[in-house]
Amino acid sequence: MDKPLILVTNDDGIYAPGIWHLKKALNEVGQVEVVAPMAEKSAVGHAITLSDPLRVVEVEREGGFFGYGVNGTPADCVKLGVHCLLNDKPRLVVSGINLGPNTATNIIYSGTVSAAAEGTIIGIPSMAVSLTTFSRKEFSFAAKVAAYLAKKILENGLPEGTLLNVNVPPLPEDEIDGLVLTRQGKGRYEESFDKRVDPNHRTYYWLTGKRMVLDNGDDIDDLVVMQNKISVTPIHYDLTNYDFLEELKTWNLKLPDTKQS
Amino acid sequence: MDKPLILVTNDDGIYAPGIWHLKKALNEVGQVEVVAPMAEKSAVGHAITLSDPLRVVEVEREGGFFGYGVNGTPADCVKLGVHCLLNDKPRLVVSGINLGPNTATNIIYSGTVSAAAEGTIIGIPSMAVSLTTFSRKEFSFAAKVAAYLAKKILENGLPEGTLLNVNVPPLPEDEIDGLVLTRQGKGRYEESFDKRVDPNHRTYYWLTGKRMVLDNGDDIDDLVVMQNKISVTPIHYDLTNYDFLEELKTWNLKLPDTKQS
Numbered sequence: 072m073d074k075p076l077i078l079v080t081n082d083d084g085i086y087a088p089g090i091w092h093l094k095k096a097l098n099e100v101g102q103v104e105v106v107a108p109m110a111e112k113s114a115v116g117h118a119i120t121l122s123d124p125l126r127v128v129e130v131e132r133e134g135g136f137f138g139y140g141v142n143g144t145p146a147d148c149v150k151l152g153v154h155c156l157l158n159d160k161p162r163l164v165v166s167g168i169n170l171g172p173n174t175a176t177n178i179i180y181s182g183t184v185s186a187a188a189e190g191t192i193i194g195i196p197s198m199a200v201s202l203t204t205f206s207r208k209e210f211s212f213a214a215k216v217a218a219y220l221a222k223k224i225l226e227n228g229l230p231e232g233t234l235l236n237v238n239v240p241p242l243p244e245d246e247i248d249g250l251v252l253t254r255q256g257k258g259r260y261e262e263s264f265d266k267r268v269d270p271n272h273r274t275y276y277w278l279t280g281k282r283m284v285l286d287n288g289d290d291i292d293d294l295v296v297m298q299n300k301i302s303v304t305p306i307h308y309d310l311t312n313y314d315f316l317e318e319l320k321t322w323n324l325k326l327p328d329t330k331q332s
Numbered sequence: 333m334d335k336p337l338i339l340v341t342n343d344d345g346i347y348a349p350g351i352w353h354l355k356k357a358l359n360e361v362g363q364v365e366v367v368a369p370m371a372e373k374s375a376v377g378h379a380i381t382l383s384d385p386l387r388v389v390e391v392e393r394e395g396g397f398f399g400y401g402v403n404g405t406p407a408d409c410v411k412l413g414v415h416c417l418l419n420d421k422p423r424l425v426v427s428g429i430n431l432g433p434n435t436a437t438n439i440i441y442s443g444t445v446s447a448a449a450e451g452t453i454i455g456i457p458s459m460a461v462s463l464t465t466f467s468r469k470e471f472s473f474a475a476k477v478a479a480y481l482a483k484k485i486l487e488n489g490l491p492e493g494t495l496l497n498v499n500v501p502p503l504p505e506d507e508i509d510g511l512v513l514t515r516q517g518k519g520r521y522e523e524s525f526d527k528r529v530d531p532n533h534r535t536y537y538w539l540t541g542k543r544m545v546l547d548n549g550d551d552i553d554d555l556v557v558m559q560n561k562i563s564v565t566p567i568h569y570d571l572t573n574y575d576f577l578e579e580l581k582t583w584n585l586k587l588p589d590t591k592q593s
Binding site for chain 2: 111113114115116117118119120121122124125126127146147150151154155176178179180185188192212215216218219220223227229230232233244247249250252254255257259262263264266267269273274275276277278301303304305306307308309310311312313315316318319320322324325326327329
């Protein structure tokens, strides 16, 4: 078969609606294999499982084989899929469709984006796709966008180590106002904790947060989706702050002189 | 008291030797408060706990109060410490001393580095310190290096969103050959899985990997530590690949025309 092999995963779990829509749309582009967590794995960041064994089950949806379910994280699924479960190396990894935005500082907590990052680490062009809502499950247009961009990536390739992070507003197709190439915003959640007491009189804390946008500009991922536009950001994992590396030279760091201290 | 407040955490857990040495050394620099995971949390990446409550216990070591133990990730510890447990906002967050290197592509899986990243997100200068070995527990010089750099950061500050990622070879002080400002290498593990069968005849997979260095240069973090030098890399979390963002414009991406497809 000539159709390119596409590995699909997510962090909402293999039974989530988003991955179902994604697989269906990508069936038009290539041969799709799903390897995804059995359970929801939101906010796991780029976790991998070292201290426990990974197990795999074949998952059915709607009466047929849907994909491989793994008791691990999204990054585990990509590793295990590529190294053990698929017969060939995929030509593309697509992660999603996540229910909830993956924009701005948020990205670093994202299991969805980490799965695509894992794809790039293994040397496969990759993309993360998110629907920027926690409730309105209008996946069908986002799935079309994913298929369109998957074709473009297969045609053009991506630089080594770089993935596309795509965020689609949860709107019907005719209310989407365009597609914008963006950079990662610096916005973050302003967070706090609820301090509560359980029925056994023990204190516990629950993380809570209110969104606060700190960045501004025409090309910021989270601002673009608020304007009903699709955001496409190329991201990579060279975390070096090169500008500050120059400035740091002026600190004249050296080995600490422990004889003097 | 005029001594600057320093929040110390790690990902090897509050009972690990590295955090004990780190606290002891930083006591010379400021007022140290420890908030760390109760259990080892290696390779958790930048995970945060959303779906479970966090609990806190006061942990003793060597007959006295040592710090707050949390049933969460390193990033949880920094959030909870700053927002709930400490009386003032820390002037510095230090994460470590990790047993094992945090260099090259590895960084993105690191709970140690993620804790320092969480500090920068909250707006506090931060540093991650690792000993580049999995076995030789020679923490005392690494702890001195941490104290030296902590003083430098308190004097000079760090740019918003930027932390120092420090890796120290596990050698006696007189065998350390210098301190080098570095960039994050592109080296990664060449990974595979052991496929095994459990006593109940069920298949499981265990991640394994052999180190492979892909990068080269005089200023690469993992190569510098192999030369018995301390590596100091400034890292940040703007993941945008700005170079490719320009090239991506030539793709002429637009809204997919679903009427045609």
